[in-house]
Amino acid sequence: MCRRDLAVVLVSGGMDSCVTASIASIDYSLAFLHVNYGHRTEKREERAFNDLCNFFKPVKKLIVDISYLKQIGGSALTDKNIEIPKGGLSKGCVPSTYVPFRNAHLLSIAVSWAEVIGAKRVYIGAVEEDSSGYPDCKEEFFVAFQEAVNKGTKPDTEIKIFTPLIHKSKAEIVKIGMHLGSPLELSWSCYSEEDIACGVCESCILRLKGFKEAGYEDKIPYREKK
Amino acid sequence: MCRRDLAVVLVSGGMDSCVTASIASIDYSLAFLHVNYGHRTEKREERAFNDLCNFFKPVKKLIVDISYLKQIGGSALTDKNIEIPKGGLSKGCVPSTYVPFRNAHLLSIAVSWAEVIGAKRVYIGAVEEDSSGYPDCKEEFFVAFQEAVNKGTKPDTEIKIFTPLIHKSKAEIVKIGMHLGSPLELSWSCYSEEDIACGVCESCILRLKGFKEAGYEDKIPYREKK
Numbered sequence: 001m002c003r004r005d006l007a008v009v010l011v012s013g014g015m016d017s018c019v020t021a022s023i024a025s026i027d028y029s030l031a032f033l034h035v036n037y038g039h040r041t042e043k044r045e046e047r048a049f050n051d052l053c054n055f056f057k058p059v060k061k062l063i064v065d066i067s068y069l070k071q072i073g074g075s076a077l078t079d080k081n082i083e084i085p086k087g088g089l090s091k092g093c094v095p096s097t098y099v100p101f102r103n104a105h106l107l108s109i110a111v112s113w114a115e116v117i118g119a120k121r122v123y124i125g126a127v128e129e130d131s132s133g134y135p136d137c138k139e140e141f142f143v144a145f146q147e148a149v150n151k152g153t154k155p156d157t158e159i160k161i162f163t164p165l166i167h168k169s170k171a172e173i174v175k176i177g178m179h180l181g182s183p184l185e186l187s188w189s190c191y192s193e194e195d196i197a198c199g200v201c202e203s204c205i206l207r208l209k210g211f212k213e214a215g216y217e218d219k220i221p222y223r224e225k226k
Numbered sequence: 227m228c229r230r231d232l233a234v235v236l237v238s239g240g241m242d243s244c245v246t247a248s249i250a251s252i253d254y255s256l257a258f259l260h261v262n263y264g265h266r267t268e269k270r271e272e273r274a275f276n277d278l279c280n281f282f283k284p285v286k287k288l289i290v291d292i293s294y295l296k297q298i299g300g301s302a303l304t305d306k307n308i309e310i311p312k313g314g315l316s317k318g319c320v321p322s323t324y325v326p327f328r329n330a331h332l333l334s335i336a337v338s339w340a341e342v343i344g345a346k347r348v349y350i351g352a353v354e355e356d357s358s359g360y361p362d363c364k365e366e367f368f369v370a371f372q373e374a375v376n377k378g379t380k381p382d383t384e385i386k387i388f389t390p391l392i393h394k395s396k397a398e399i400v401k402i403g404m405h406l407g408s409p410l411e412l413s414w415s416c417y418s419e420e421d422i423a424c425g426v427c428e429s430c431i432l433r434l435k436g437f438k439e440a441g442y443e444d445k446i447p448y449r450e451k452k
Contacts, residue, residue: 064294066294068291069338071288071290072288094380100380104330104337112326112327113298115326115327116300135377135381136378138377138378145374149330151370152367152371153327153362154320154361155361
C-alpha cells in the first residue's frame with residue numbers, strides 16, 4: 001500500500017510537464033490534471049497526456065474543459081484569426097500566443113482539486129527563463145498566487161505550489177529529463193500541428209534548441225528543423 | 227457615445243452582486259459576467275442574471291460554464307450527497323457549502339476577460355463579515371489575489387479588483403441597495419430551491435435577517451420565514 005502524500009501535477013503533455021511529473025514522482029503519489037482550453041492542438045496534447053498517464057500510472061487523473069478561454073479569446077492559441085508567430089522570440093515582448101492570465105485558471109483548478117483529494121503539493125512545469133516572456137510564467141506570479149492559496153483555502157489546508165523548472169533553460173530541462181528517464185518522446189510541444197511538429201513555431205524552436213544544446217536527439221517527427 | 231471605462235462585474239444573481247452592480251454602474255460602463263459551476267440552483271441564478279441584465283443593460287455580457295467544479299466536488303452546493311445545512315452559522319467554522327477555492331476561479335475568468343476587453347476594474351460582491359466564513363470571501367484573499375493579477379498579466383495591463391461590500395453587514399447591503407435603487411426583487415439567494423426560496427438555508431437566513439434589520443420587506447416568495 002502506498003503511504004506517500006499525493007501531489008497534483010499539471011500535465012499539459014508538453015516536455016516541461018513531462019519532466020516535472022518525473023520530478024514529482026520521486027517523492028509523491030501522482031494525481032495528474034490535464035486542462036483543455038479550446039486551443040489549436042488540444043487533441044494532440046490530450047493524446048500526449050494519456051500516453052504520459054500510461055507511462056507514469058498516476059493514482060488519480062482528471063481532465064477538465066475550460067474552453068471558455070476560447071470564448072474570451074485574445075490569443076493566437078485560442079483564436080484562429082490571430083496567426084501563430086514563426087521564428088524566434090523578441091526579448092521583452094509578450095507574444096501573441098499569451099493566453100491572458102491562463103496559469104491562474106490552471107492553478108485554481110489544481111488547488112481546488114488538491115483541497116478536495118487532500119494533496120499537499122501542486123506541481124507546474126512553468127519556465128521563466130529561456131521561455132516565451134509570458135507574465136504568468138514568472139516566479140513572482142507563482143509566489144503571489146501561493147499567498148492567495150494560503151489565504152483562500154481552509155485554515156487546515158496546506159497546499160504548496162512547486163515550480164521545479166522555473167529557472168531552468170530548455171537544455172537543462174532536457175538533461176534532467178534524460179537523467180530521470182522521462183519519456184520525452186511521448187510529449188508534444190508544437191503550437192501549430194498535431195501530426196508532425198512544424199519545427200518553426202516558437203515552441204518547436206525552443207524545444208529543438210534545448211535538445212541541440214543538451215546534446216540529445218529529439219525523437220518526435222518534425223516537418224522541418226531550423 | 228459612452229466614454230466611460232469598462233468594469234467587469236461578477237453577477238451571480240444574488241443580492242450582493244445586484245448591489246455591487248449598482249455601485250459599479252455609478253462610475254463605469256458595465257460588462258456582466260455570470261459563472262455556472264454545476265451548483266444546485268444554477269438555472270434559477272442564471273434567470274436572475276438575465277433579469278439583472280434587462281435592468282442594468284450592460285454593454286457586454288458573458289456566461290461561462292465551469293461545471294468541472296462539480297467533477298471536483300467537495301461541497302454541498304455541487305454534490306447532492308452532501309446536505310445543505312439548515313439554520314444559522316457556527317462562528318469560526320467553514321461550512322459544507324464552501325466550494326473549494328471557488329472565488330479564485332471566478333476572479334481568474336473575470337481578469338482574463340477584463341484583460342482582453344480592456345476593462346480597468348473587476349467588481350465582486352464578496353462579503354467577509356456577517357457572512358458564511360468562507361476563506362475565499364475574506365479581504366486578505368482578495369488583497370493576495372490582486373498581487374497575483376499585478377504579476378501575472380501583461381506589464382501594461384492595470385486591473386484593480388474591487389470588493390465594495392467586503393466589510394458590510396447584510397442589513398447595510400440592503401440599505402445601500404435601497405438607496406441606489408437596486409432591483410433586489412430580481413435577485414435570488416436561496417441555496418436549495420428554484421421556485422420559492424426555502425427560507426431556512428444559511429443563505430436565506432442571512433438575507434432575511436438583513437432585510438429585517440434594515441427595516442425593509444423582501445419581496446421574493448418564501449416557503450417559510452423564521
